[in-house]
Amino acid sequence: MSTLSFLLATHTELSGDEVAHLQRLASEWQLLSDLSFADFLLWVPVTTDPEAAPHFLCVAHSRPTTAPTAHPDDMVGGTATATQHPQLARALDDTTMRREEQPRWHRGRSIRREVVPVVYQGRVIAVLGRDTNLAAPRVPSTLEISYLAVAGDLCQMIADGTFPTADDAEEGRSxxxxxxxxxxxxxxxxxxxxxxxxxxxxxxxxxxxxxxxxxxxxxxxxxxxxxxxxxxxxxxxxxxxxxxxxxxxxxxxxxxxxxxxxxxxxxxxxxxxxxxxxxxVTEVRRRDRALMSKDATIREIHHRVKNNLQTVAALLRLQARRTRHEEARSALTESMRRVASIALVHESLAASVDERVDIDEVLAGVLPMMNDLVRAGAGVSLSREGRAGALPAVMATPLVLVVTELVSNALEHGFPTPQTSGSVRIVATRTASELRIDIVDDGAGLPDTFSLERAPGLGLQIVRTLVDSELGGTLSVRPDADGGTRAELRIPLTRR
Missing domain, CATH: 3.30.450.20 (PAS domain)
Known part of the structure; x- marks a missing residue:
């Protein structure tokens, strides 16, 4: 079905202000229909010959919730000539609300038709048709009389050009x-x-x-x-x-x-x-307060988890410094880095309003920690390109861990000797269906016997598990065309 804006742009030469006025009127559709117990049709004159009588195109249709509809079928796109609906043409000339003397039969229904000229800045730009279904007789009551009286006043204000105003635009929708x-x-x-x-x-x-x-x-x-x-x-x-x-x-x-x-x-x-x-709206506000309280509780939990994880990371760092055994010190340092990475995710969640994490912000906090892995005297630089964007919390933690493990592997195995210079780049590319992150280094490259599935290192084992079970993605590690190594991570986004 064509929209009001499209139909007005296609079939009329109304100005932008006049179109905006009709859109404001459409935002009050339901109010007018319910008060009138009637369908409202918005008709605009359409003619290609200045000498010919105009015919009218229906560009909007609203049905009441307080009475049976007069038009079960959608009337938008329908046309009427001055012969078929003479009151429409008359409303263009004298800006007077009119009602047909006798009801009409339309598809087996008795309908009373009225017209209301839509005036904007002293000119009739459209005509409202108010069609009431008379098949279901209504007993005049105080409610019905009051509703119809208010509807009559509002329709007269439409003909006066005083309703709706620019201030009514957003209010009418809500x-x-x-x-x-x-x-x-x-x-x-x-x-x-x-x-x-x-x-x-x-x-x-x-x-x-x-x-x-x-x-x-x-x-x-x-x-x-x-x-x-x-x-x-x-x-x-x-x-x-x-x-x-x-x-x-x-x-x-x-x-x-x-x-x-x-x-x-x-x-x-x-x-x-x-x-x-x-x-x-008492119940609605009660639920809003409950949701706000729950949201505040969740944020506080993330904040406390972040603090506890940072405490654990600090303890691991202290223990690593006091350990004389090199292999044990390396294992404690890697554990500290992993815990600190998870803490950064919870820090981001503590400030989030929708349980989503900006991956780029978290990686910006992780990379400085990775500098500790660069051997003294080495000139290896870390950089990021592109944007990974925001992801749900359930994906954020495993993704950050995977990226940090891959960067750690690139630093450790790509530049194994001191005084080695080079670079490690994190390249993110995101589409509507997929997030792609490449970790590219220009280091020593892969050994001829390397196999990702049979790699014994704990870091790659963690990566394979998280990519398969948590992210549902794929990972490949291969020599880069320019030398060094390229790890390609692909994460589908459509099923999330």
Missing amino acids: SPRVGDGLVRVSAIGTVLYASPNAASAFHRLGWSDELVGADLPTVTRRVSADPFEGAEVVSMLRDALAGTPSPRTEVEGRGATAVVRALPLRPRGVPSGALVLVRD
């Missing part, structure tokens, strides 16, 4: 819905109607009296647990009554939380009060 709770307020702030859900929301906040007839700014001030927050909500309501749309605001009281949004109602420029939408 606003409480009509079914969450609706309050109709008079021009002086008195509650004229409150839906059952809205009344329940204010009762949970702590208001025990009847809501209808009360002054809503006073009610919100009294139920708000925070006086500053209460003053902010009162100011928001006063602004809406004065004609200024307000952003969503939260009110907390008696352990309950509600989201409130106020829309001014000024049909034909006459103050008519405000529409206040209310949604009880």
Whole structure:
């Protein structure tokens, strides 16, 4: 299905500001449909001949959640001529909302059609069709009468060119819905109607009296647990009554939380009060707090694990310095380096908000430790190229260990004698499906009898195990074309 922006760009010559206005209107689709108990169709005039009567293209369609739809099939992309829908053409000329005198039958349904001109900066740029399914008769109730009255005011404001405004763009997409709770307020702030859900929301906040007839700014001030927050909500309501749309605001009281949004109602420029939408989000905020608490706990665990691992690494370093046996000292130093590498991963996780690790940052911390492996007097340089990016925590620890072991092998076996100069490069290349890391050195190269599968060293055994079982990748070690050795690590990303 084509998007609103695509259809407008393809079939109209509307300016960028006019297109933005229609997109803002589309963000309020659900509010208008639910209040009207009707489908809303957005029609734009399309013509290639200035002398011919325009025909109309439907570029957007919204269905109500409060009533049966008038159009089960998607109407986007459909067309109508002035003969088929004469009210559309008339709305372009006199900017007046119109209703057909007699209902029409459409695919076995009785439908009442109305049109609302969409005015922007004094010019009609589109027409809203409001189609109501009359097949299911509705008993007039206070709720239905209130909803339709508010819908009538908002539609008149669309014809006036005063709704929606630029401030409504983001609010419409995340606003409480009509079914969450609706309050109709008079021009002086008195509650004229409150839906059952809205009344329940204010009762949970702590208001025990009847809501209808009360002054809503006073009610919100009294139920708000925070006086500053209460003053902010009162100011928001006063602004809406004065004609200024307000952003969503939260009110907390008696352990309950509600989201409130106020829309001014000024049909034909006459103050008519405000529409206040209310949604009880107590359970949502409770879960948010629980998640925040759990997230803080996980970060604290990573922080403590990092501290403990650093302590273990420091103890291993001290023990290595006190050991006289060269082989034992080397084993303790390698163990210290491995533990310190894992500690760096946990340090990164302690600062992460989504359990992902920036591999490049961790490697930047590991490489200085690798310099300890360079023999005194040797001029071997370590460098990184490219970016490995961020990876999930489950992949980060084994990957960092694999890279450090491969770099350690390159330093130890590629430059076995003192006063040897050269370089070891870590080259990272990442695509949507794979992470490739090459460790390239220009050292002594591989012996003729080398076999990765039969290599007896502990480091390569650790590498093979981690690559196969933890990373699900592949590793190859071969002579480099320019001399030295190249270890190629391939890690699939698509199955993660």
